[in-house]
Amino acid sequence: MRQSGSDTVKNPHEYAGFIRARRPLTNVMGQTLTEKILDDHLVEGELTPGEEIGIEIDQVLTQDTTGTLVWLQFEALDLDEVQTELAAQYCDHQTYQFDFKNTDDHRFLRSAAGKFGAHFSRPGNGICHNVHKENFAAPGKTMLGSDSHTPTPGGLGELAIGAGGLDVAVAMGGGAYYIDMPEVVNVRLEGELPAWATAKDVILELLRRLSVKGGVGKVLEYTGPGVESLSVPERTTITNMGTELGATTSIFPTDEQTEDYLSRLGREDEHVELQPDDDAEYADEVVVDLSDLEPLIAQPSMPDNVVPVSEVEGVDVDQVIIGSCTNGAYEDILPAAKMLEGRNTAKTTSMIVAPGSKQASEMLAREGWTAEMMAAGVNFSEATCGACIGNGHVPASDSVSLRTFNRNFEGRSGIQDDSVYLCSPEVATAAAIAGEIVDPRDLAEELGDLEDPGFELGDSYVGASQSDLISPEDAVDDELIKGPNIGDVPLRDPLGADIQGPALLKMPDNITTDHISPANADALMYRSNIPKLSEFTLTRVDETFPERAKEADGGFLVAGENYGQGSSREHAALCPMYLGIEGVLAQSFARIHKANLFNFGIVPLEIDEETYRRIEQGDDVEIVDDVSEAIASGQEAFTIRVNDDWEATAMLDASERERRFLGDGGKLSHTKAKHSEGSGAAPADD
Ligand code: MIC
Ligand code: SF4
Numbered sequence: 287m288r289q290s291g292s293d294t295v296k297n298p299h300e301y302a303g304f305i306r307a308r309r310p311l312t313n314v315m316g317q318t319l320t321e322k323i324l325d326d327h328l329v330e331g332e333l334t335p336g337e338e339i340g341i342e343i344d345q346v347l348t349q350d351t352t353g354t355l356v357w358l359q360f361e362a363l364d365l366d367e368v369q370t371e372l373a374a375q376y377c378d379h380q381t382y383q384f385d386f387k388n389t390d391d392h393r394f395l396r397s398a399a400g401k402f403g404a405h406f407s408r409p410g411n412g413i414c415h416n417v418h419k420e421n422f423a424a425p426g427k428t429m430l431g432s433d434s435h436t437p438t439p440g441g442l443g444e445l446a447i448g449a450g451g452l453d454v455a456v457a458m459g460g461g462a463y464y465i466d467m468p469e470v471v472n473v474r475l476e477g478e479l480p481a482w483a484t485a486k487d488v489i490l491e492l493l494r495r496l497s498v499k500g501g502v503g504k505v506l507e508y509t510g511p512g513v514e515s516l517s518v519p520e521r522t523t524i525t526n527m528g529t530e531l532g533a534t535t536s537i538f539p540t541d542e543q544t545e546d547y548l549s550r551l552g553r554e555d556e557h558v559e560l561q562p563d564d565d566a567e568y569a570d571e572v573v574v575d576l577s578d579l580e581p582l583i584a585q586p587s588m589p590d591n592v593v594p595v596s597e598v599e600g601v602d603v604d605q606v607i608i609g610s611c612t613n614g615a616y617e618d619i620l621p622a623a624k625m626l627e628g629r630n631t632a633k634t635t636s637m638i639v640a641p642g643s644k645q646a647s648e649m650l651a652r653e654g655w656t657a658e659m660m661a662a663g664v665n666f667s668e669a670t671c672g673a674c675i676g677n678g679h680v681p682a683s684d685s686v687s688l689r690t691f692n693r694n695f696e697g698r699s700g701i702q703d704d705s706v707y708l709c710s711p712e713v714a715t716a717a718a719i720a721g722e723i724v725d726p727r728d729l730a731e732e733l734g735d736l737e738d739p740g741f742e743l744g745d746s747y748v749g750a751s752q753s754d755l756i757s758p759e760d761a762v763d764d765e766l767i768k769g770p771n772i773g774d775v776p777l778r779d780p781l782g783a784d785i786q787g788p789a790l791l792k793m794p795d796n797i798t799t800d801h802i803s804p805a806n807a808d809a810l811m812y813r814s815n816i817p818k819l820s821e822f823t824l825t826r827v828d829e830t831f832p833e834r835a836k837e838a839d840g841g842f843l844v845a846g847e848n849y850g851q852g853s854s855r856e857h858a859a860l861c862p863m864y865l866g867i868e869g870v871l872a873q874s875f876a877r878i879h880k881a882n883l884f885n886f887g888i889v890p891l892e893i894d895e896e897t898y899r900r901i902e903q904g905d906d907v908e909i910v911d912d913v914s915e916a917i918a919s920g921q922e923a924f925t926i927r928v929n930d931d932w933e934a935t936a937m938l939d940a941s942e943r944e945r946r947f948l949g950d951g952g953k954l955s956h957t958k959a960k961h962s963e964g965s966g967a968a969p970a971d972d
Contacts, residue, residue: 851877
């Protein structure tokens with residue numbers, strides 16, 4: 287923790303040459319809110335879309351399944367203390383601790399938080415994004431988190447970005463975070479939500495219009511008269527699921543709603559009024575009239591496969607789950623509780639509530655809602671991500687599950703041919719009552735006495751227990767505790783002149799990091815053991831892949847558009863690297879995954895549609911140029927020769943910094959080498 291008055295604590299600004307002093311706020315007119323916050327945190331570059339910028343990070347968030355690598359890399363970089371204003375380690379994804387390896391990971395994380403100076407949230411205290419929102423998210427701050435839904439506090443005016451664990455470790459050590467300046471898009475909200483339409487329908491509508499690639503390279507900034515009708519928890523549902531659009535982040539201005547929410551949390555002194563300038567210029571504008579919205583639903587198996595609920599009415603529903611970082615808050619569960627008052631769930635439908643935080647559970651229990659819902663047929667889970675990544679409540683074969691979550695990628699629920707729909711708590715509860723998908727407006731008409739429960743904030747969140755949140759001052763460990771399953775982070779050798787090998791796997795568009803490195807119970811226990819985790823790599827696409835990759839000892843992956851969308855897990859780059867993959871040829875890449883490929887020394891090359899079509903799995907691929915020299919020299923177009931028969935051009939879109947990472951075998955080797963003598967200092971990437 288950075289604390290004034292302590293001479294052992296280093297301020298990152300003191301490290302001239304590692305991180306440049308923050309520039310004074312540029313006095314330019316017409317800035318978006320995103321530009322204002324970035325300008326205030328800029329340490330390198332200009333705010334020109336597409337140009338690389340370096341920003342100072344105020345807050346860091348990490349969770350249990352990415353956090354172990356974050357701290358192992360923090361340790362490998364010889365860093366000795368957290369340098370950001372605040373860092374928080376949450377334990378939320380694998381709280382059931384099916385195996386001692388999960389429990390060992392949690393103990394290691396507590397010890398790392400204690401030793402290095404982060405807050406520690408115990409398993410069961412809730413999902414990182416929910417607990418962070420309740421305790422730490424604050425307007426005008428920047429945050430980097432090793433989870434793709436880190437943008438959630440954008441609903442409170444915080445500029446929060448998801449990244450791979452190594453980037454988070456470096457930022458936590460006081461280094462700047464580097465990113466291509468995104469375009470800022472104005473999402474102008476007009477009108478007010480009508481009965482039964484919710485914040486979830488706002489983001490589902492955007493997914494319907496823009497698709498899972500629609501936000502790549504963009505920040506979505508919400509403006510317009512409709513903003514003031516949405517409370518902070520409604521806004522955070524929207525910013526949370528902006529990740530599914532591929533957006534770098536999403537942000538709302540702050541206003542009375544923000545102040546009101548913060549004061550209910552007992553943090554009114556953290557309120558800051560933040561608005562874009564009246565003459566701010568945006569790269570694009572999308573208008574959503576809230577009053578036109580109706581209950582929507584994402585059909586299997588992509589979050590952008592959205593239709594009005596009325597179009598899919600009558601589908602039998604076996605399971606309903608309310609929870610996740612999108613719609614698992616107290617305010618999301620309350621409408622379900624109200625709808626179930628005096629009713630039962632259908633006998634053929636099981637309904638589970640997995641609160642996003644223990645605070646939500648505690649408040650619902652104290653107010654008596656939990657007992658009412660239990661009596662109606664609901665089963666309560668501890669506060670966890672759980673089912674969202676296939677840990678528990680795996681749907682039955684050939685069954686339909688309706689969830690208030692943000693992702694329904696095929697197989698993510700824990701069964702390969704799943705049928706998962708995404709919707710609001712109101713639509714989910716209507717289905718639990720009816721036993722089938724039903725537009726809640728139709729159900730209300732049929733039942734006669736079912737009213738739109740509306741959206742209500744808790745009177746005060748202050749009384750809820752804080753016993754599961756351990757501050758750095760109260761840390762219980764000062765040494766790292768590593769169980770037998772916690773290994774080192776493997777490193778790659780510096781890049782050579784030749785890259786040649788088979789196209790080991792050819793994949794379609796929109797391959798997710800869930801396909802590359804699954805997150806179900808069997809795999810999750812190996813998040814700190816890369817040799818073991820590697821055995822799961824891409825098995826959801828082809829079971830034989832890990833064996834074939836090891837045998838080939840080098841080779842390429844081939845993919846269509848948006849390769850690596852979804853989660854931030856760096857394991858999806860680290861495991862292929864461990865298995866010998868040297869390059870990925872894809873039509874386009876998702877932002878975080880592309881950064882992770884650079885970080886672990888895998889060359890991401892873009893190919894056109896024709897090349898993608900011609901190249902076959904098993905083809906022999908060679909990069910004709912002297913790869914290490916060409917990358918170092920800034921070359922963008924590379925020639926690939928396939929089967930010694932035909933040639934095509936593949937493009938490398940990389941900054942100088944990313945080229946240096948590739949040259950040195952990845953960011954960890956690069957940063958380690960640069961600072962081998964600078965123990966404890968803020969790491970620099972350049
Ligand atoms: C997800 O929703 O896919 C996860 C699990 O939260 C991931 C993080 C991880 O893989 O551990 C994410 O979104 O980044
Ligand atoms: Fe957890 Fe699901 Fe949110 Fe990821 S998307 S943080 S797994 S609840």
